[in-house]
Amino acid sequence: MxxxxxxxxxxxxxxxxxxxxxxxxxxxxxxxxxxxxxxxxxxxxxxxxxxxxxxxxxxxxxxxxxxxxxxxxxxxxxxxxxxxxxxxxxxxxxxxxxxxxxxxxxxxxxxxxxxxxxxxxxxxxxxxxxxxxxxxxxxxxxxxxxxxxxxxxxxxxxxxxxxxxxxxxxxxxxxxxxxxxxxxxxxxxxxxxxxxxxxxxxxxxxxxxxxxxxxxxxxxxxxxxxxxxxxxxxxxxxxxAMLFGGYLDDPDQPYFKMMSSQMNVAAGQQPLLWVNEDGERFVDESVIYNFSYAGNALYTQNEVYSILDTGVIEKMAKDGNYMGLGVYVERGDKMDKLAADYLVAVEKGPFYAFKLNIGAFCTxxxxxxxxxxxxxxxxxxxxxxxxxxxxxxxxxxxxxxxxxxxxxxxxxxxxxxxxxxxxxxxxx
Structure with a gap:
């Protein structure tokens, strides 16, 4: 045959x-x-x-x-x-x-x-x-x-x-x-x-x-x-490689699943506070509006964390996000799933930290x-x-x-x- x-x-x-x-x-x-x-x-x-x-x-x-x-x-x-x-x-x-x-x-x-x-x-x-x-x-x-x-x-x-x-x-x-x-x-x-x-x-x-x-x-x-x-x-x-900014890594899910995740978009794709492993800011976070530049900026540090507080989360839940991720989660979508499904109490303060990796679509x-x-x-x-x-x-x-x-x-x-x-x- x-x-x-x-x-x-x-x-x-x-x-x-x-x-x-x-x-x-x-x-x-x-x-x-x-x-x-x-x-x-x-x-x-x-x-x-x-x-x-x-x-x-x-x-x-x-x-x-x-x-x-x-x-x-x-x-x-x-x-x-x-x-x-x-x-x-x-x-x-x-x-x-x-x-x-x-x-x-x-x-x-x-x-x-x-x-x-x-x-x-x-x-x-x-x-x-x-x-x-x-x-x-x-x-x-x-x-x-x-x-x-x-x-x-x-x-x-x-x-x-x-x-x-x-x-x-x-x-x-x-x-x-x-x-x-x-x-x-x-x-x-x-x-x-x-x-x-x-x-x-x-x-x-x-x-x-x-x-x-x-x-x-x-x-x-x-x-x-x-x-x-x-x-x-x-x-x-x-x-x-076509970098596109911050991306969360869930070891229990294939990488593409995070594309439509409101948690991923809220933590990795918004112009919010970014700090390195020493708690230092290192870039104007509005760089996220050019996602390739955002990927480059993230690579200048050894580790990067996105910091959200309760006020930001409530605002995105009420008014919508500042910046989406393509048409998977569009700009202005209200983060109802994030507020309802993902947030847990933080005993020592109303802050949430997400470690950011760098997403890439292709070479x-x-x-x-x-x-x-x-x-x-x-x-x-x-x-x-x-x-x-x-x-x-x-x-x-x-x-x-x-x-x-x-x-x-x-x-x-x-x-x-x-x-x-x-x-x-x-x-x-």
Whole structure:
């Protein structure tokens, strides 16, 4: 019994998150034979938990009278990255972002609204049912209906460039360990970065991993990067994780459960009193309105505690929180569950202390790409027919993610997957 239905494909896509789904569906709509690979039992990856995507000039923004300058976005993001972001990649991404939203809507993705986050711009297009709804109710069903092939529990474990321009991909059935080779004219690497690979994180970043809480699908182990590097793809843009401020660690719960916890939001995501292990303040706590900066600030201390008193708790219970956590717990939500379920008496005073870890959603970067998401080699030459998208591609950030334009990571994933597939069609 073989793993794949065929031994030759036009396009093989590694990873079934936002970038992989967009690449696979676009390629399938172009009439090519497509194999979409997912090493886990379920598809969607960390994109399942995403709330929305970035865009400028979309139909939703026009309906609401929201005007955001694409040139201003480009300028701000490049400056924010200390000019480590590739302005060419950003320019094309910004210029096609409204089309990206429209394409997703045409494919059946339902957008609820457009909004800002924190002190940022109103560029965040929120989809119904989170990314899970976008993928499982729209993109993936259409890909399968059009005849695309999807393999779950199937990893891509090796990649080889052949003299005729084709690529050999070694597949491994994760259930029984058997392997099989298939060939493709085009390979799109969209495996979601390396946040969940402790060895790679220790090698590629400087973070204290004992304090980092990875809030993701758990499947971002650097598979796409290793494949790309193995055939000469240039390593570029590693070292950054998308930090998002204080996060509580409950040893009895999986990390993602805290995303919707009012206790977590009240303790870790509000502009309240932060002190280190010596009881010293070390930052203006309004830094939380830029969650990436907040993560960096927390890392300047050995330990950090969020201090709440009864008055603050009562205010949040009555008037709502100051700062939410995305759309999982929105700004202004009243902390009724916190007041009712979590607080206990403190005998020596009306104060509550929560030890803060640092949350992280993903890594970004790893393979150098051009504006078409083609992978480049060490000499800056394109490796024909090899693409990297989403968190496997570099060029979108510097050493810190820019949350002032919310949705840029998820938006880039969908955009870059489609961008890669559109260019691949020209290549084919």
């Amino acid at each position: 073989t793993i794949a239905a065929k031994d030759k494909y036009d396009v093989v896509v590694v990873g079934s998150g936002a970038a992989g789904q967009a690449a696979a569906l676009t390629a399938q709509e172009n009439g090519t034979s497509v194999l979409l690979l997912e090493k886990g039992r379920t598809t969607g990856g960390s994109a399942n938990y995403s709330e929305g995507i970035f865009a400028v000039g979309s139909y939703l923004q026009k309906e609401k009278g929201i005007e955001v300058s694409g040139t201003d976005v480009l300028k701000e993001e490049v400056e924010y990255s200390k000019y480590k972001a590739d302005s060419r990649i950003w320019r094309k991404y910004v210029d096609t972002s409204a089309e990206n939203v429209q394409w997703l809507a045409n494919e059946g993705v339902v957008f609820e609204r457009v909004q800002a986050m924190g002190a940022g711009e109103a560029t965040w297009h929120i989809y119904e049912g989170f990314g899970y709804g976008a993928i499982h109710k729209a993109l993936e069903p259409k890909f399968l209906k059009l005849g695309g092939e999807l393999l779950t529990s199937t990893a891509a474990v090796a990649l080889k460039l052949n003299e005729d321009g084709s690529k050999t991909i070694t597949l491994r059935n994760e259930a029984d360990g058997t392997t099989e080779d298939v060939t493709a004219k085009v390979v799109v690497l969209a495996a979601g970065g390396y946040l969940n690979n402790k060895e790679m994180m220790a090698e590629e970043t400087d973070y204290d991993l004992s304090r980092m809480i990875p809030v993701s699908s758990g499947k971002g182990t650097g598979d796409g990067l290793r494949l790309g590097w193995s055939v000469g793809g240039r390593k570029d843009g590693t070292g950054m 970004m970067g790893g393979l150098k790409v051009n504006v078409n998401n083609e992978v480049e080699d060490e000499k800056g030459k394109v490796i024909p027919g090899l693409y990297a998208a989403g968190n496997d591609a570099s060029g979108l950030t510097g050493d810190t993610y820019g949350p002032n334009m919310p949705g840029t990571c998820a938006g880039y994933a969908f955009y870059s997957g489609r961008n890669a597939a559109l260019d691949a069609q020209k290549y084919l």
